[in-house]
Amino acid sequence: MSAMTDPPTGAAALPDDVVSIADARGAEVAGQWRLMWWKFRQHKLAMASGIVVLLLYLVAIFAEFLAPVDPNAFNPRYTYAPPQDLRMSFVDESGDRHWGLHVNGYRSEIDRETFRRTFVLDDDDRIAVGFFVRSDPYLLAGFIPASVKLVGPKEAGQPFYVLGADRLGRDMLSRVIHGARVSLSIGLVGVFLSLFLGVVLGGISGYYGGWIDTVIQRLIEFIRSIPTIPLWMGLAAAIPLTLHPLMVYLIITAIVSLVGWTDLGREVRGRFLSIKDEDFVAAARLDGASEGRIILRHMTPSFLSHIIATVTLAIPTMILAETALSFLGIGLRPPVVSWGVLLQEAQNVRSVVTAPWLMWPGAAVVIAVLSFNFLGDGLRDAADPYAT
Amino acid sequence: MSQTVSAAPNIVPMRAPVDADTVLTVRHLKTEFTLRTGVLKAVDDVSFDLRRGKTLCIVGESGSGKSVTARSILRIVPEPGKMTGGEVILHRPDGDVRIHELDPRSSAIRAIRGADISMIFQEPMSSLSPVHTIGFQIEESLILHTDLDKSARRKRIIELLERVEIPDPEQTIDRYPFEYSGGMRQRAMIAMALACNPKVLIADEPTTALDVTTQAEILDLIQELQDEFGMAVMFITHDMGVVAEIADEVAVMHQGRHVESGSVEDIFHAPREDYTKMLIGSAVRLEQPSPIKLRMQAEREKQPEGQPILSVRAMNKVFGATGTVFGRKGQGVHAVRDVSIDLMQGETLGIVGESGSGKTTLGRCLMRMHEPTSGEVLYRGRDGEVDVMSLDRRSLKDLYADMRMIFQDPYASLNPRMTVQQIIAEPLRNRQGHGNAAAIRDRVADLLVRVGLKPEHMERYPHAFSGGQRQRIGIARALAPNPKIIVADEATSALDVSLRSQILDLLLEFQEQLDLSFIFISHDISTVRYFCDRVAVMYRGEIVELGAARAVCDTPSHAYTKALLSAVPRPDPTQRGIHKRHRYVASASDERASQ
Amino acid sequence: MLQYIVRRILLMIPTLLLISFVTFVVVQLPPGDYLNAYVAALTQEGGETVDREQIEMLRQRYGLDEPFLVQYWYWISNIVFEGDFGRSFQWNQPVSDLLWGRIGLTFAVSLASLLFVYVVAFPIGVYSAIRKYSLGDYVFTFLGFIGLAVPNFLLALVLMVVSLQVFGVTPGGLFSPDYASAPWSWGKFVDFLAHLWVPMIIIGTASTAALIRVMRANLLDELNKPYVETARAKGQSEAVLIMRYPVRIALNPFVSRLGWELPALVSGAAITSIVLNLPTAGPVLLTALQSQDMYLAGSFILILSTLTVIGTLVSDILLAWLDPRIRYS
Secondary structure, three states: OOOOOOOOOOHHHOOOHHHHHHHOOOHHHOOHHHHHHHHHHOOHHHHHHHHHHHHHHHHHHOHHHHOOOOOOOOOHHHOOOOOOOOEEEEEEEOOEEEEEEEEEEEEEEEOOOOOOEEEEEEEEEEEEEEEEEEEEEEEEOOOEEEEEEEEEEOOOOOOOOOOOEOOOOOEHHHHHHHHHHHHHHHHHHHHHHHHHHHHHHHHHHHHHOHHHHHHHHHHHHHHHHOOHHHHHHHHHHOOOOOOOHHHHHHHHHHHHHHHHHHHHHHHHHHHHHHHHOOHHHHHHHHOOOOHHHHHHHHHHHHHHHHHHHHHHHHHHHHHHHHHHHHHHOOOOOOOOOOHHHHHHOOOOHHHHHHOHHHHHHHHHHHHHHHHHHHHHHHHHHHOOOOOO | OOEOOOOOOOEEOOOOOOOOOEEEEEEEEEEEEEEOOEEEEEEEEEEEEEEOOOEEEEEOOOOOOHHHHHHHHHOOOOOOEEEEEEEEEEEEOOEEEEHHHOOOOOHHHHHHEOOOEEEEOOOOOOOOOOOOOHHHHHHHHHHHHEOOOHHHHHHHHHHHHHHOOOOOHHHHOOOOHHHOOHHHHHHHHHHHHHOOOOOEEEEEOOOOOOOHHHHHHHHHHHHHHHHHHOOEEEEEEOOHHHHHHHOOEEEEEEOOEEEEEEEHHHHHHOOOOHHHHHHHHHHHHOOOOOHHHHHHHHHHHHOOOOOEEEEEEEEEEEEOOOOOOOOOOOOOEEEEEEEEEEEEOOOEEEEEOOOOOOHHHHHHHHOOOOOOOEEEEEEEEOOEEEEHHHOOHHHHHHHHHHEEEEOOOOOOOOOOOOOHHHHHHHHHHOOOOOOOHHHHHHHHHHHHHHOOOOHHHHHOOHHHOOHHHHHHHHHHHHHOOOOOEEEEEOOOOOOOHHHHHHHHHHHHHHHHHHOOEEEEEEOOHHHHHHHOOEEEEEEOOEEEEEEEHHHHHHOOOOHHHHHHHHOOOOOOHHHOOHHHOOOOOOOOOOOOOOO | OHHHHHHHHHHHHHHHHHHHHHHHHHHHOOOOOHHHHHHHHHHHHHOOOOOHHHHHHHHHHOOOOOOHHHHHHHHHHHHHHHOOOOEEOOOOEEHHHHHHHHHHHHHHHHHHHHHHHHHHHHHHHHHHHHOOOOHHHHHHHHHHHHHHHOOHHHHHHHHHHHHHHHOOOOOOOOOOHHHHOOOOOHHHHHHHHHHHHHHHHHHHHHHHHHHHHHHHHHHHHHHOOHHHHHHHHHOOOHHHHHHHHHHHHHHHHHHHOHHHHHHHHHHHHHHHHHHHOOOOHHHHHHHHHHOOOHHHHHHHHHHHHHHHHHHHHHHHHHHHHHOHHHHOO
16 A cells, blocks of 8 residues: 655655656657667667677678688698788789789798797798688579678788688688587577577466476476586487488577576566566456456567567677687587587697687687677566566 | 763764754755766755654655655665765763754764664565564664663663563564564564664654554554654654554655645644645545545435345355465464355445455455355356356456456556556456457557546556556546446555545546446555445454444444544644554464464 | 475485386387396407396396386385485496496586686676676676577587697596595595596586676666665665675575576486596496496496485575575465
8 A cells, every 4th residue: 555655755846767768859749669779779788799699690690701711621731820910901913003002921931849840931932811702602692693702812822811711721710600600599599499488488487387387486496506617517428420410400409498487487486476467468368358368468578678688688699608618529520610629629728729710709709798798688688668 | 861972072062952852853854866867866854853751743745755765864864875965963861963964974973873763664564584583583672772781781672562561572583584474573663763762763654564453553652652752753654544543743745845734733624735724635535435436325215125136145265275385274264254244336345454354365265366265256247147266267257347456456457568558458358249450559549538548548558557647547448348336445545645646536536437336455544434335344254243334433333443443643733643543453462373 | 494404305305206107117218128128238348248147137136027117116115215226237337336436526626617607607797787887797698698699518518629739638527536536535636636627617607708797787677676765764785785685685586596406417427527528427327328237337327316306395495595485485
């Protein structure tokens, strides 16, 4: 029977974000998504991260176009070739004077003491680099025939290792770009699988309550209480080595989501329970709305934004899980290219010391995870534009 | 009791004009909040004096700045608020302390807080730490402001708890707040505030969250303690009844500004400012049945009494009887016990009771929002009699077009994610025979006009409206499918008093025009008196008295109703009397058992 | 309180049963049974003739010809009643001989990380909440995000590389070579502590970052609660009242996270110790899994999970001790 008078902290005199929203032009007629957008926009870091995430997915989609060469094309001549600098120069080819890009070629030197071959960039050897260079035909995103690469040596076959080369002389840049496809998609697919499990089980739990709720809650507690990596390792190790890479990919995704859905399940259940008892839901029932309409039209909009935020925050967990398993050699395996698989190359500390550029996939992981975290954080803050 | 208050550094010589009884002087107080959207003047030029043994009531509606005024005196205004002008002077026997000059974090002001001036708050539950015992939280004041040793402090706390009538203080001292009832928590807060014999007690809506009978007890207690210790009380409230009951002087605030002040008699019987007149008028208006109601009653008496439109027989609702989750004794909570009522066509039946009396559950059971454990509900609608309890989901939909509900909280009951049009059109959309989209739109526009809003508000979202406007939207939604019966659950409780009578009048107009029947659930006797034809009084799930509104409100027969009514403060300082109220002791009235 | 503890312990039993069952499923997942792998391993090692009698004895002991549930029963009853976790063919030793030392070190490392996490996260979280939007808050928030984003094996790798390049040594291991196989002594313990800090920090970083955010968010909520104002109105000083009330109450969710952080840390310890090559459970578990030495792998998973569940129980009891509302309900 709490009469709504001055809230106790004198907060009545403290109109916060609600007022700033209501003051904005057109706020009376702004729906939740517009209000959320206004709130999200104020979160600069989240905005920037959103753009990074978008770019990452574009890279994953157009990997074949963006990668200078095939990620599995090897060239023993350039084992552990160091990264080349992309330079701007004034080229003079047959009297034609114009500005252009180039990288330097390699000159190999044998160390007199250790007799190991090391690469030195040769300042005199200029390899002209161009945009939209021709290449062998390939299928863009798996189905669009194309034969142009965004960037590459103008003369095919010239060494072009902007991020260096690995043990087999494969181009790190191309490998990181292709790795994005697997690593980022495993995040998405895994999250959708988790979301499915989370929404179904969390929804059932919240909607029906009673013993079903108890059982599902116990299950969630159980899954949460066991250390995930040993369990993942156990499950992943059981995948037969002979399986098709695509199947391995799917199984790994399933394993990761089997553990990862619990957070989403709890979130869905919690939101469901709190919204189920809201007056406006009772009002909808009295307005004669069917159960389906109540859930879809009246309740879902209230927690959809929260779910989106939670999902965004769950993606990095999935990416990290895949990376960890593949890194240990019990997740995805070559010839599949994922960031985790690439990091396997970096497992040996000594090879990292000689070729630090093997850590680039790690940087990609960190950037992706960081962006998702910032983005998810901004989304979560904006998820309830009506909160005071 | 020995007190060692560290000497404040800026003690100034006594000023002559202040009379000897004045303990605190506030002059031209200004407190501002710097927000992104600009500077909000929460308190703008407020002046008053607090006198020994006297009570000053600061009265105002939400947003009037009364709570910020209280916090300014103690210099505990929350961020980003700042006291920007004026004087607050505490007059102590050893000289004046110019509080406005003190640093809000200084030890000088801290020595005053809780010792010279102490404060109690609105929400006794959240104002106490949930993880510390009551005893410890009181002891903290004693540690800070006295040099009593541990055993002396404990003795003093038990004394204090005894003084505020907390049973069994030797045991309860070591209990946690969640083991106390609402009233007991507020008593404990008062004990804490009085621990160091303050000169000034600031009470910020201390009874708003409590039931009327509990409120009366707390008001009594404060009065007694004031008589005993002679402290000045600054009592903040929005309730004109409470003001009339306890105030010696009154200061009226509105939107941060000091409207007027004067003795309680002057304010109630000769208010100067329009705002004060409006405030008093709204409160006094609700002391009488509404003129519209009287006219309608006269009209109705000419007609023969028909059959009731709604009959409830032997309804029971037991929560948690099946599982062992709720009821600790495995029996569950008997929320509604054997209730039978009739509602006539065009009649308003009030259901009053305190929290936990089962009135809201009863309302929800009528609508089958809760499934009653047993009982019968018969609705005589357009197409003959309907046995509400036997309806399946689909036919319940048809019933819901005839029986509508208005909710208490205008914020929670409107979906913030839907436009006003979508909200009001929802009951139309879900039923056949209301035409196409254009027809629904026209109907929504018409409804908006009828509840006093504009058709162009249709595209807006609820956040663009104030509390009163939102409640109007809720009413439009209830009226949309041309209902016969409306169950209004505390429909005006969340609103300021000036809005309350407006909304009630609006409902009365509709009742007259549309021949509506209302079930009006309320804890507020005055709105029931204003609005209802008949009243049922509920206590612990049972109806203890049922009769004509006037008869029940003016000459109650059941002991509980007498107690309830006599605990209600009237907005007339010449009719003080809650301390002479009837007290009702139920057979097994352990306050905690009813929680 | 006692009633609460008893109830929690009873609730733990089905969880432990479920863990053992899931573990057994994992043990059984690879195609073929244990003895096939065992025989294969023996033959591979050098054409050693396989002792048929021994095989038959093992087959009976583990009930390998029986249905799945019976096998489970043999397995779990051998563990519970006889402490027999089976044999590792890879090491050709009983699993229990390999298990306890490594499990002990795993938990020593995990608990050290837990301690590190809480000791670091608490003051920083409190600071970040009280000085909201200060420079320090921004710095810690940013570092926290980085800490969350860098997987701990990557952090371990970077640390190894940097150390190798700067100092010319890898900081792997938990002991100096002198102590590696020596029995426990005071000297070995001190040596252990000296080596402990590297894995401790690596394993703890992500959890520390997460907990700083938990503490900050909780405390920010609590700082605006009315009881804080009550304490202020009593005349208590800011420093004391913040520590006594909001921090004290924000501590509850912070402590209740213990039950979640422990599994995460044990997880982290497993993978980090593989990179750092620590003598803990991680590397052995990995090789066991790779060579499908399933009794060994299963035992590790079982014991790690069981101990984690017990850790969670301890954290729940701690929480109940902290929060009277849990204790009394």
